[in-house]
Amino acid sequence: MGLLLLSPLLLLLLLGLFYAYVTRNNRYFEGKPIPCLPFEPLFGSTRHLLLRKVASHDFMRSIYDRFKEVKVFGMFDLINPVFVVRDPELIKQITVKDFDHFVNHRPIFGSNLDRDSIALFGKTLFALSDQQWRDMRATLSPAFTGSKMRLMFDQIVQCSAGVVEYYREKVNQSDEEHEMKDVFSRYTADVIASCAFGLQVDSYREPTNAFYINGKRMIDFTRIQTLLKAISYRVFPWLMEKLEIDLFDREASLFFAKIVLETEKTRETSGIVRPDMIHLLMQAKKGLLKRQKERDESHVEGFATAQESEVGMSSAQANEPLTQMELVAQCLIFFLAGFDTVANCLTFLAYELTINRDVQDQLYEEICATEDALQGKPISYEALQHMKYMDMVVSESLRKWSPAPSTDRICTRDYVVRLENGVEFTIDKGAIVFLPIAGIHYDPQYFPNPEKFDPERFSERNREKIIPGTYVPFGIGPRNCIGSRFALMEVKAIVYQLLKEFSFEQTSRTEVPIRLQKGFVALNSENGVHVKFTPRN
Numbered sequence: 001m002g003l004l005l006l007s008p009l010l011l012l013l014l015l016g017l018f019y020a021y022v023t024r025n026n027r028y029f030e031g032k033p034i035p036c037l038p039f040e041p042l043f044g045s046t047r048h049l050l051l052r053k054v055a056s057h058d059f060m061r062s063i064y065d066r067f068k069e070v071k072v073f074g075m076f077d078l079i080n081p082v083f084v085v086r087d088p089e090l091i092k093q094i095t096v097k098d099f100d101h102f103v104n105h106r107p108i109f110g111s112n113l114d115r116d117s118i119a120l121f122g123k124t125l126f127a128l129s130d131q132q133w134r135d136m137r138a139t140l141s142p143a144f145t146g147s148k149m150r151l152m153f154d155q156i157v158q159c160s161a162g163v164v165e166y167y168r169e170k171v172n173q174s175d176e177e178h179e180m181k182d183v184f185s186r187y188t189a190d191v192i193a194s195c196a197f198g199l200q201v202d203s204y205r206e207p208t209n210a211f212y213i214n215g216k217r218m219i220d221f222t223r224i225q226t227l228l229k230a231i232s233y234r235v236f237p238w239l240m241e242k243l244e245i246d247l248f249d250r251e252a253s254l255f256f257a258k259i260v261l262e263t264e265k266t267r268e269t270s271g272i273v274r275p276d277m278i279h280l281l282m283q284a285k286k287g288l289l290k291r292q293k294e295r296d297e298s299h300v301e302g303f304a305t306a307q308e309s310e311v312g313m314s315s316a317q318a319n320e321p322l323t324q325m326e327l328v329a330q331c332l333i334f335f336l337a338g339f340d341t342v343a344n345c346l347t348f349l350a351y352e353l354t355i356n357r358d359v360q361d362q363l364y365e366e367i368c369a370t371e372d373a374l375q376g377k378p379i380s381y382e383a384l385q386h387m388k389y390m391d392m393v394v395s396e397s398l399r400k401w402s403p404a405p406s407t408d409r410i411c412t413r414d415y416v417v418r419l420e421n422g423v424e425f426t427i428d429k430g431a432i433v434f435l436p437i438a439g440i441h442y443d444p445q446y447f448p449n450p451e452k453f454d455p456e457r458f459s460e461r462n463r464e465k466i467i468p469g470t471y472v473p474f475g476i477g478p479r480n481c482i483g484s485r486f487a488l489m490e491v492k493a494i495v496y497q498l499l500k501e502f503s504f505e506q507t508s509r510t511e512v513p514i515r516l517q518k519g520f521v522a523l524n525s526e527n528g529v530h531v532k533f534t535p536r537n
Contacts, residue, residue, distance in 0.1 A: 028081040029074040032425045035067050036074035044076030055516035057438050057523055060405035064439025071419055075434075080106075082408075082432045088446075088469030090417070091435055094409065095477030096309070102409035104129040105479065106432050120253050123329035125482060130412075133479075139322070140330065140482060141308055142289045143280040146301065149485050151275035153381040155194045156490055160497040163187050166204040167533055168501060177507045180529040184346040187494055188339045189215050195486075196277040196334045197256075198263045210255070218252045218332075219340045256335070257328045264327070281330055285322040301385065302488040303395045303458050304473050306480035334483065341403045342487050344523050346494065348401035348514075349394065351529045352453045353495075354504040355512055359455060363393055364536075367500050384492050392455035394491055398473035400453060401523060405438040407475050437472055446470040502533035 022042055029036040037045035045063075048054045054062070064086060067073040071087035085091050094102050105126065121127055125136050142148070163183075170176070186203035189212045193201040203212040263278055273279060283289040322330075353360040366389045374383060384390070415427045427433065442450040446467055447457060456462060474481035481487070498504075506512075509530035517524040 022079045025076070025079055025081050028076075032074065033423050034072050034074055034083075034425060035070060037063060037066070037076070039076050042078070044078045044080070046075075046077060049520060052519035055518050055523075056520065057402075057405045057516055060436050060438040061442055064436045064443070072417065077432065077434075080432055082434050083427055084434045084436055086436065086439070088440070088467055090419075091472075091476065092469045094415075094433060095435070095479070098415065099478055101412055101415045102433060103133065103412055103479075104410050106408050106410045120257075120325065120329040120332055123326050124333035125330060126333055136326075136330075137478070137482070139284050139289065140281075143277065143284065144308075144482050144485060146485060148280065149489055150381045152195045152277075152486070153489060153493075155276070156191055156493045157378060157497075159187060159190045159194060160494040162190070162202065163204065163494060164497045164501050167498075168535070171502070171533055171535055177509060177530045177532045180347040180350045180531055181343060181525065182528075184350075184494070185216070185339065185343040186212065187346075188343045188490065191490055192335050192338045194276065196331050196338070197259050198267075198274055198276050198278050199259065211259075214252045214255045215335060215339055217249055218256075219336055253332070256332055257325070260328045260331050261324060264324075277331060277334055281322065281327050285324075285327055287321050301485070302391050302492075303463060304398050304471075304484065305488060306474035306476075306482075306484040308482075309478040309480075337481070337483055338487065338490065340522060342490055345398065345401070345403060345487070345491055347525065347529050348523070349397040349491065349495065350504060350531055351510075351514060351525075352397055352400070353393070353499075354506055354510060354531050356453050359393060359453065360499070360504060363389055363495075364499050364503070366390060367496055370496075371500065379493070379496055381489070384489070384496065387492070387496075388460070389455065390492055390496070392458040394488065394495075395458040395471075396453060396455045399441045399447065399457070399471060400450075402437045402441055402473045403523065404475075405523070406434050406436050407472075408435070409433045409479070435472070435476070440470050440472070443470070498533070500536075502535060505532040505534050507532050 023039075026039040026041070039045065040047055043050055046059075049056065049059050063073075063075060063084065067086070071085070071090055073084050073086070075082050075084055085094065107122075107127070107129065125133070125140060128136050163186075167178070186207070189203045190201050192215075193199040193211050197211075199211060201209055201211050203209060206212075260278065264282060266272065267274075267279070267282065280289060353363070366387055370379070370383055370387060374380070409432075411427045411429055411431045411433065413429050416424065417427060418424045440446065444450055447470075457466070469476065472480075474484040474487075507530050509528075511525070511527055511529070514529065515526040517526045
């Protein structure tokens with residue numbers, strides 16, 4: 001009888017402790033002179049997002065617009081207090097000048113507890129923190145320079161030419177439309193297979209190949225188990241780390257780990273050298289990948305390219321070489337960033353070119369001019385880099401459809417913010433800072449008529465008007481995206497090849513305006529982007 005009475009009391013006690021835990025921060029912003037979004041137990045300020053009532057991109061824009069006259073406001077990401085910074089000058093101060101206070105991303109999916117374990121996400125450059133991040137960034141940055149991108153360009157051209165050949169055959173056989181996310185996710189899978197894993201894969205003619213299927217499985221963040229992991233890491237990070245639960249599906253992780261380790265062994269045994277990411281990472285593993293002075297090509301690099309910074313990085317290479325699992329992890333994060341994110345970027349770019357025929361036609365004229373200048377030779381890295389209108393179109397697409405709606409930093413020690421109007425407050429150690437990329441990119445004071453797709457914003461005469469800190473599609477400061485050059489090269493190569501052969505045409509299923517997938521998911525269309533490829537000849 002005593003046990004029966006104890007059980008309800010124990011349950012009530014546990015519920016009370018749980019409620020106290022999840023509401024312990026709900027008054028965090030009361031003593032601070034900044035406005036704050038309301039707090040709801042369990043949901044924080046993100047109920048509409050958690051219940052899939054709004055897309056992440058639209059959510060970030062809506063909360064950014066809610067406090068138009070302030071530079072910083074507060075909100076709650078589930079139970080965690082968050083400072084949302086709206087002011088470009090303060091964003092630059094936090095991410096660059098005072099970077100040492102904000103070195104890390106929040107540890108949303110675990111940390112690198114064991115350098116040799118199969119739990120991979122915590123070993124990726126994105127997830128590493130403090131000195132581990134500094135060492136890994138210093139180790140990897142030589143692999144992502146313009147000169148290294150040139151070495152992989154031919155492989156990208158080969159993949160993009162294969163896509164055109166496949167759809168040229170398809171067009172001759174039928175008059176069907178194509179769903180752009182499917183088209184481009186197969187392209188990016190093939191590029192990553194070639195440039196990061198040293199494999200030759202054709203995801204068009206072999207649509208169920210193991211590489212593509214395991215890749216889709218790896219990046220499917222809509223699955224209930226993945227969503228629960230993400231929420232659990234935000235609410236109980238200490239417990240998830242104790243249990244060593246990895247974001248990545250274990251079976252898929254083992255599949256990719258096997259590819260990398262077997263490729264590494266084969267190349268070591270046979271002395272094979274191939275200009276791809278595995279080769280560069282094998283050099284990094286041995287400490288042979290050194291930083292070299294690059295010729296200044298900022299005048300021809302894409303406007304959106306994230307520039308490498310010396311701030312916050314180690315002055316020397318990492319003292320310890322990469323372990324095998326760390327090597328695998330960097331290949332995987334390269335896959336994640338290059339597969340889904342680039343496919344999404346291409347999907348929305350194709351959408352804009354389809355519904356803005358004047359832009360498509362002008363871009364096609366530049367492609368024809370480039371073809372004439374090449375005189376029958378294949379497109380080169382240099383020729384692609386010199387296509388000004390191509391870069392303007394890609395830059396505008398990244399403004400309107402930024403790969404991530406926001407990026408974050410975690411405060412590593414108390415940081416005092418002093419604003420010009422005399423307002424002063426402290427961002428406490430452990431608090432999270434959000435940089436609302438989607439909100440800033442749609443702010444009319446920085447980008448007039450922001451809903452309009454207007455590549456002229458990024459013309460040579462207009463780009464000087466863009467305020468630093470207001471255009472950050474690949475992040476900002478030392479923790480920006482290390483792979484921006486590769487991503488831009490990959491995007492431009494396939495757009496060049498496809499538009500050279502086909503015009504993009506609307507169909508009855510082309511949704512205008514496009515509706516975004518709702519919930520805690522990456523930028524994606526709810527109903528697909530359907531486009532017809534019409535041969536130009």
